[in-house]
Amino acid sequence: MEFSHDVFLKKLAQTTHFPILLDIARAEGSYMYAPDGTSYLDMISGVGVSNIGHRHPHVVKRIKEQVDKHLHVMVYGEFVQSASNLLAAKLTSVLPSNLNCCYFTNSGTEANEGALKLAKRYTGRSEIISFRGSYHGSTHGSLSVSGNETKKRAFRPLLPDVKFINFNVMADLENITEKTACVIMETIQGDAGVRIPSQEYMKALRAKCTETGTVLIFDEIQTGIGRTGKLFGFEHYDVVPDVITSAKGLGGGLPIGTFIASYEMMDSLAHDPMLGHITTFGGNPVCCASALAVLEAIENENMLEEVERKGQLIESLLQHSKILEIRRKGLMFAIDFPTQEDVFKIAKYCLERGVLTFWFLSIPNSFRIAPPINISYEDIQKGCKIIKEAFDQI
8 A cells, every 4th residue: 555556546646647656665865765675866856856865964853853843833924933034044144135035935836926926016017027938837827927838728718918038039128118017037947948048138137127117036946956056046147136936945855935035025915905925834844944954054065066067077978979959057957859759768768777867848858867966976977877878778
């Protein structure tokens, strides 16, 4: 019963008819283990969640300490709790001065929902601009501003007054006007296959939003928490957004998200009407304790210093004649092959040999690699050897 595939397939709702069906009994560091002890090197970090590996000792310690104090005690925003206070203080200490107020949620899509509501409430406008190829989550609002029409059409009608422009195309910035409440943008597009904007484009986007009074939201759910070699992806571009959203790697394996803006902006959700945005479990103390531990571990162990070096090493080890293109920022990789069948064969070959890899939902011919940022150099060599063998098989 514990690892019954029949229970998994019939008693748990499925997201596809083709799940991986890998039995996992435990996980630690860069590895997951099957009930029989078979190990799997995690080269995708649970799809961007386990950025500092599985069950990092400092994270586990902080979680256990908080569990011994209390779990949920009240809905978000009513009681003063040390875990959420300490996390908010830490996050705002490492961000630009205008990003000084946090609203904690349960996930990335909820963080994006809150950010969209905040922008509309603060500006009094309704138009939202997003980007073709974007991915911001699967709830109605987040889906409305995501660019994959195949994933959206079955759920229409969605949020009105949403426009899409082309990513990294300077001329399209003219679509941002004084009618625009916000622009929501992944600092680097993830699901589109690691699409990286230019410095010039990011500066022009920031200038256009400032000129028109438009709220600029950076979705840092995949690019944050060290993935690109900076704590947040926008730090590469010498621009500062009005709002950022974060989740995935923030929780160290527990569910937490946040949208962060200025206190002035956030205050607009507290009146006219009161409770303009509410959540029962947002700011859960155990999740906040885990998130604080993640930030502490990254800082205390100087993890960011090695991210680019590790990324360069992986890129050099995986050079192959069958690759069409490699796009990378830090330890966030997309490797293009001629067909999606190629990528599926590569992922299958790797899985059978104990290395977990994946693809992108919207770009299935693009191979995904995003290992923990503290993966060892020994494990990089081991994983890349098997991945390179997989490339040889197609």
